[in-house]
Amino acid sequence: MEKVRNLSLRKSILLYMAVGILAGFLLGAIAGNEAGRIQEQIWWKYVDQDRYIEEFLKRDEESFDVVIPRVSNSRMSDWDARFSEWCDFLQTYGILVMCAGGIIVSTMLFYQKKIRKPLGALRMAAEKIAGNDLDFEIGYENRDELGELCLEFDRMKNQLTQNNRKMWRMVEDEQVLRAAIAHDIRTPLTVLKGYQEMMLEFLPGETLDRETLLHMLCESMGQIERLERFLERMRAFSALEQQPLSCQPQTVEKLSEEIQKVGEILSREAKREFQIFAGGKGKTLFLDRDLILEVADNLIGNGLRFAKRQVIVCVLEEESGLTLEVKDDGTGFDISEERAKQAFTTSGLRDDMKHFGLGMYISELYCKKHDGFLTVENQSGGACVRAYFRSIVPESVVPETEAF
Structure with missing residues (x-):
């Protein structure tokens, strides 16, 4: 039944037509035979029944058969004559009429079962979209x-x-x-x-x-x-x-070297220690180098501002992207994650005079642009900010195929 329900429209209408014609043919044949039997009963009332019975009893089954002769309409009543003509019509055209009826019924069933429901769902969806209402589901499961x-x-x-x-x-x-x-x-x-x-x-x-x-x-x-x-x-x-994303082949080792250069410059200015660790299997990822370095600059700069002694950066290769983790040994965030990532969030008046409070906000925008995300949390001994960038393969790059 599942296979029949998921048949294509062409195969479905052929199946409905075939069933309708077959059913019409059988019904037409049955109606024709029944009409012939009823017609003989009508004629039986107007023949010499004694002679017919006598001839029927004398008949030789192997040589001939005795049939009721057709009676002229003038010898029958108006009702019997009219009914006899209807029986003639059914015997002659019954199969054709029933097949035509079967085609009509099968077409209506095809529309009800295969066309009406999906058309109604599509009409409803079009009306909702036109009304800017996208909170709906199309519940048509046929394939x-x-x-x-x-x-x-x-x-x-x-x-x-x-x-x-x-x-x-x-x-x-x-x-x-x-x-x-x-x-x-x-x-x-x-x-x-x-x-x-x-x-x-x-x-x-x-x-x-x-x-x-x-x-x-x-x-x-x-x-x-x-x-x-x-x-x-x-x-x-x-x-x-x-600027659109410019995702080029990158490795964790290469990006770590670039981030290390940024971190060392910022740590010297802030007079803090800086450490970086890289982890991965050397897999090639398609990432936007400039965007990642901008995020690293923002997060490392924020970490150095609040660190007591050092900032630790981890660059980790993921299955489908890259994670940049920045930890500091400061007091951690005293505000919520949502508030920390909002624009012009600063730690006080003196900090507001030197910094704009846009680093975290811009970093989150860049992560989302790279189909990633930014998370903020407090850990034992400081704050931790984690930025994830998904590897995005450009359309111009053709994936390698296995050689056979």
Whole structure:
């Protein structure tokens, strides 16, 4: 029964037609025989029954047979004559009529069983998609052509759902970035405005001493440099975010060397120890080197800021990607994972004056862009941030096939 239910539409309609024609042929034959028997009963009322019985008893079974002769319509009543004509019609055209009826019934059954339900499901799905309602499932499980169409329609709906989620996430990310820009530009502008107002108020009266004036100018220059760093960070972020992924063959050893160079430079500036470990079987992964190094720069920089003595980095080869793990021996996160990954999250006013609180946020965006994720947790003796990047094989790369 399962095989019949999953037959293709062409085979299904041929099967329905064959069954309908066969059933019609059998019913037509039965109706014709029954009509002949009824017709003989009608004629029996208008023949010489005694003579017919006498001839029937005298008959030689091997030489001849005795049949009831056809009676003229004029000798029969109107009802019997009309009924006899209907019996003639059934004997002549009964099989044809029943076969035609079988074809009609089989076609209706084919529509009910194979066409109506999937068409209704597709119509419902189209209406829901038109109404921007993607929370539904197409419950048609047959594996015929319409079943495959429903399956593809369901996949299209799932893809639309993913695209909508990505679009909303991009909109939310853009809103967060706008808020981050407004937040980080407002502080230095406020400081610069305050210094300018003080100089405009006190310089004409020469009430500011040279030392105070130099201090204000140095602080103003520091805020200007902060704005320059912020704008450079935004420029680099926008350039890398808009740039498509460029996944090239990479190995853990090669990426570890690049990350080690970044870590050593940052650790010297922060006056902290830096260690890196690599693990894997030398498998080739398709990864975006620049994106991974940018994430490593952000995570190692954050770790060095909060570490007491050292930061440890582990670069691990996974079955389908790469994991970058950064641990520090600081006090760990005192906020939730969600809050830690939001934009302009800083540890205090002094930290806010030097850093923008975008490192974790940008790192998570880059991980998602590489079809990965970013996790944050506290471990014994510090914090641990784990970034995963999925290996994405470019379409231009043809997978190697086994030689026979």
